Amino acid sequence: MTDNVQLEVEHLTMRFGGLVAIDDLSFTARKGEITAIIGPNGAGKTTVFNCLTGFYVPTEGRLTLYANDGPRLLERSEGFRIPRNNGVARTFQNIRLFTGMTVLENLIVAQHNALMEASAFSLAGLFNLGRYAKAEKQALETAKFWLNKVGLYEQADWNAGNLPYGSQRRLEIARAMCVNPSLLCLDEPAAGLNPRESAELNVLLQSIRDDQGIGLLLIEHDMSVVMKISDHVIVLDYGKKIADGDPEAVKNDPAVIRAYLGEDDDDELPPEVAADLHLDPKAT
């Protein structure tokens, strides 16, 4: 089990002044699994992502990523070194594509490091010299692969900003994958998607998990996504982990139900909430 670990978070604590956003959080995410982090608003889910991707330096704790070539401590590097040294890629809750660039260019920019190494500060790129030409061809191949995967091959030359919302979401995921990460962090990828797009997204995420064999970390409010595709669910509330396990176990966990619905003796859930949690009201 341990050799399959992709990310190990140990005693992560993040304080902003007196506010404790994350309090002594430990969990692991495994390779080839989708780990979902859920929790009510303000539970600290995005803060976890911000610690993983170098936006915040954790107050305490250790974040270890087991990449292909050995473990790396995430809290040690920052900024642009995160994707290169650590192999963590991320998408945002509100889409952050380069809207002025084409769909294809968005995917090529994500392969910037490989290209820069081959381009001798762009001079080789300017004259299209051997090594750069080869690296660029490689980058195009990768981009093409992901364009096909997310079904945007036909729109490769569109301005990214002109794509419909659902396609933008998929492009953002494709762009993150072009970084060639060991861990992909998705911040609410299903937000704003209609049921059909959301189903397509499930297929895409599952195929990334199965084909690439990398660990996916998912923040999501849409329980239909979480329950359907995640292999492992972590529930946060006020920065603390309150449940950790497979989706079935978590959704029946009384602590989780309490966190979502508040302290209440009444066991009867309102029907729409039960539907959201995919509980059969009659079964409870």
Add this chain to the structure above:
Amino acid sequence: MDWAYFLQQLINGLTLGAIYGLIAIGYTMVYGIIGMINFAHGEIYMIGAFHSLITFLICQAAGISGILPLTLLLMLFVSMILTSIYGWGVERVAYRPLRGSFRLAALISAIGMSIFLQNFVQISQGARVKPMQPLIEGGITLMRSPNFDVQLSYMQIIIILLTFVLMVVFSTLIAKTSLGRAQRACEQDRTMAGLLGVNVDRTISTTFVMGAALASVAGMMVTLYYGVIDFYIGFLAGVKAFTAAVLGGIGSLPGAMLGGLLIGLIEAFWSGYLTIEYKDVATFGILVLVLIFRPWGLLGKPEVEKV
């Protein structure tokens, strides 16, 4: 209407405009990537002019100034490299420590940098006007008219051609190479670019260096064209190139070139047909009009306020 006279003013205007355009590109590129005006850019141009003059004097002392192409190439490359270092230094000293601070801070530090560089050159090189002997003389007589011969000097041909070549090279660099893509990515979303592995700080430095290299070419051209430079030429040329960048649409590379050419032409025709004393008034009148009626410039895109 004397067409010969008109043609001559057109040639002069295009030459002047090419020089303004080269400087304006530096403003526009830096604005594009960090959203701030580099007020020390005019000084960078002045330093480029001094570097080319100093390189020439060294060549002369070494006795190789007779070989004209070699001397010119040396002047070009030495001045581009040394001036680039100044461009890099300006970013490193005046901008990078203030990244993430409020916008006015960087603006003030850039103005401070400009004053510093001006005084640095004044003290180290002296305040007097420096003469430069003409290196490229002669030209082609395009048209003879009874009272006026239209001259296109070799120097003017070189300026216009070199500007054109540099424009093509830099546009390709921005459009086709990974560095250019990184620059455009940083222009739109620096954080995101960083998350995708783009070294944002280095990309910004490179932008300053590229702008400085182009400004140094402009400085060298002016040194050769007019034959006199002093420590103060950066101010007026800088403000005019800034006007050109705003006229063309700040942030747009072709816009900077177009704006430069238009400012050059306006200045040439104003001096040719109206009063030479008021040519700067005309130029800055344009700046005022553009800011009132079309603040996004000729080729820029109006900024849509996001709610």
